[in-house]
Amino acid sequence: MTQPERSASAAGEARVVALVSSGRHPVSGRAGRAREDARAVEMGLALAGASLHLAHAGDAEDAALPEYLGMFHGLEGAGGPGELSLLPMAAGDDAVPLLANWLEAYGANLVLTGQRAECGEGSGLLPYLLAERLGWAVATGVAAIEHYAGDRVTVLQALPQGQRRRLEVRLPCLLCVDGVAPMPRQSAFGPSRRGRVEAVANVTAEPDTLQAAWQWQPARARPKRLKVVKSTNARDRFKAAAAKSAASGGQVLTDLTPDEAAQKLIDYLRAEKVLPAVQPGEDGQPSA
């Protein structure tokens, strides 16, 4: 894995924070690290080493916290134990003002977190609310940090179909780490015991009033959409119900020489914008 470049001066003053949340195993439902948050911690460890600071707003007894602290191993230089700041609050409280105040007091300038929590509301709104409140920049879908120096960080953003886009984000900023980021390292027992959890004093959480009106229920399977044919004609309805979706009836070209076939294929791919269009300079014909 490539390490992100960073200039020496910036690395000294870097205050990189990873916001972590409790997760659930997708199959067993066991409490542990959240998948995207673990990737955010991994990205922070690759960037800042042991100086990465973790923050969590919630319960001190959460089983996920030691697992995040157990990731502080195998680091270059003096790898100290992990540190986590805990902002105590109950499950129904609003985490945004707590985290915003704490981030401002701590002086963080790069905050990493997952895109969406696995427990609770899980709306993915928290980074945006924090950024709006603090006036920071926010970028989502971060797959890698390429360069970190001065007042800017260069990241790769994951797009659909495995594509990537390079973004330059002004510091201080929040980065939401995507699920395609590098795999997180395993959590080890020793570092998890040595890591420190410090509860931040003088924090009063306020209950989330909007949430009180909601009804929570176990997730239901989403119904599959039925193909409804609105036609007054029984024949059309029958044909639509009995039609094979696969048999679309495309264009079939026969009796072509390989060169003609290749030309047709290239024309088709260009028309569908799979291949780039012909540049003005080249004529697309073989040079020989």
Add this chain to the structure above:
Amino acid sequence: MSVRRLDPHAERARRNRLHPRHLEFARPAWRWTSADGVTRINPHALGAIGPNGIKRIDRSGASVEAAAAGGPQASAEPSRRQVTIDTPTAYVAVVPELPEGRLSDHDRDLLGLARQLAEARGGAEAGVAVVAVAFQAEVAGLEEAGADRRIDLSSRVDADSYAPEARLAALAAVETALAPAHWIFADDFPGGGDLGRRLAARLALAGDAAARAATRVWQLSEGQTLSRAGDRQDIQRDVARVLLALPECAEPVSDTRHAATLLDLDASAGDASAAPGVIDRGRVAVDPQQIPLAQAPFILSAGRGVSDWDGYHHAAKVLGASEGASRVAVDDGYMPRARQVGATGTFVSASCYVAVGISGAVQHLQGITKCQRVVAINSDPSCDMVKRADFAIIGDGDAVLAAVCAQLGQPQPESGDSRHEEVRHDAA
């Protein structure tokens, strides 16, 4: 008073098809209205004697379709009711994704959800209009998809580059001008999911407490939305001001046609003055072989019909395609197991899938159901892959691939040449 009188002999002859004088008395029509005013149907009079002497009843209406030339088109697409709103009183705003400049299925679902919300507020009679906010100039099909108005923000925002802050400023201008009752976005990253959350955060910080977005909305029922929370819970809540909806959240509009009139906004309002925090530095070239096969946009897949494997790998490199394979090619050891496409391998979702020398086993066709365009190159014109394909070339796959490479200006080096190069490389 008239008395119905029946000829019992005639009735008997009519009922008994084996009666020698049956045809004399049989009614010519299979359906008639009796004297009581009841529609009677004689099932024995239905149908026609086929060429093999067996009576066939065709209830499919094929003869009707054959008779009326212009009929099938009209019946396949029921006529839509035109809905026009002259002076809208309230708005429901939809921000469609418009991948490749066209309305996707997800966008149509969003517009269908917007129509449901507009109907809940009184619909067209109350003047509630659905407005589609697009960052592109020419969008086709908004009328059928259910937009009463449309807003074109292409003059403010570059549609091709990723500038979330400029887009947010443009949407904030729309918010001040129209104050829509609901904002609907597609919940996918990094498109509408990103923009909708930014707008919700902006509105929430401006003091609108109800603007907290409902994310991953998948159903609207009884005036409340169901949204997926975390992995294993749903939230049922009142309809939020900002909705980020999943695909298939509502049925697309199918029975009405709308005006989609262009709304002009004040061009000067709400310009993005501050320096942007996120700057787009363009796409990064990705090695197609590094993309997970399930996500790859362009796949060149090979099967039993390929014998020149060096030429195939070279063609994949020239075309910039990810490599896929059928089960036969994997079993024969020409391709790794991770490249196998199909029910026993990977289900792919490429936008273009080129199958070379693959006849199309059922398991393979199952793996490519989500592909948008399928191209087949095969020597057998009757195989299933050619039937499935949108574009099929009947011919030898190796020769066609070699010709493609040659026409793209990068012919495959002769095997002798490459060996010479290797020798030189080793010598150096």
